[in-house]
Amino acid sequence: MANCGxxxxxxxxxxxxPCGHVFCLECIRRTVDSIKSRTTSHFCPTCRAQYSLFTVDxxxxxxxxxxxxxxxxxxxxxxxxxxxxxxGSSTPAPVSPSTCPELGRALAEVNALRQHCxxxxxxxxxxxxxxxxxxxxxRAAKDYALHMRAERDTExxxxxxxxxxxxxxxxVAACLLMHxxxxxxxxxx
Numbered sequence: 001m002a003n004c005g006x007x008x009x010x011x012x013x014x015x016x017x018p019c020g021h022v023f024c025l026e027c028i029r030r031t032v033d034s035i036k037s038r039t040t041s042h043f044c045p046t047c048r049a050q051y052s053l054f055t056v057d058x059x060x061x062x063x064x065x066x067x068x069x070x071x072x073x074x075x076x077x078x079x080x081x082x083x084x085x086x087x088g089s090s091t092p093a094p095v096s097p098s099t100c101p102e103l104g105r106a107l108a109e110v111n112a113l114r115q116h117c118x119x120x121x122x123x124x125x126x127x128x129x130x131x132x133x134x135x136x137x138x139r140a141a142k143d144y145a146l147h148m149r150a151e152r153d154t155e156x157x158x159x160x161x162x163x164x165x166x167x168x169x170x171x172v173a174a175c176l177l178m179h180x181x182x183x184x185x186x187x188x189x
Contacts, residue, residue, distance in 0.1 A: 002078065005046050006031065014076040019049035022076055 004011055006027035013025040021044050023031075032042055032053065040054040051072050061069055 011078060014078055015073045016076045017044050017049070018051045018070075018072055019044045019047055021046045022078075025073075025075075028073060 002011060002022070003009060004014075004024045004027055005021065006023050009024075011022065011024055014022050015025045015028060016022050017028075023045070031045060035042070040052050041050055042053060043050055053072055055071055056069060058066055058069070
């Protein structure tokens with residue numbers, strides 16, 4: 001028999017979370033109660049998938065939608081009988097795809113689905129690599145833009161300083177010319 005992932009013993013009142021993991025009702029209750037801040041959103045202890053304890057009153061849901069609304073924690077009924085004790089024989093008789101056409105179709109469908117999965121996984125990986133490269137390029141462009149902006153600001157401040165120096169020198173030159181012209185005019189008289 002299967003064991004609870006929290007208490008590691010056989011299931012006592014097993015319940016299923018929306019993600020499909022099964023735990024003892026009391027173990028999930030203790031896990032939810034152990035959280036200090038009271039929230040309606042919790043995480044599966046096994047896969048960390050989020051689930052909510054919020055339930056909707058069935059009277060508020062239209063009758064045609066009620067079969068589609070499931071509670072977040074559902075009671076599960078697990079068969080205690082193992083396959084060997086349920087049947088009289090110790091091992092079940094093997095069934096070949098040639099004797100059971102449905103099994104052959106199912107196996108063919110499983111193989112086709114595996115091939116589709118592999119193809120889509122490969123496409124997803126190549127897409128992820130493209131996104132990673134694009135993000136690297138965007139980061140490099142942003143870093144270069146910041147570098148260029150800093151260089152522009154440095155050049156601008158140096159240009160302002162040079163303009164001030166030029167203005168000071170022009171002023172000094174004008175003053176010297178006026179002084180020389182003044183002293184030359186005084187000497188001629």
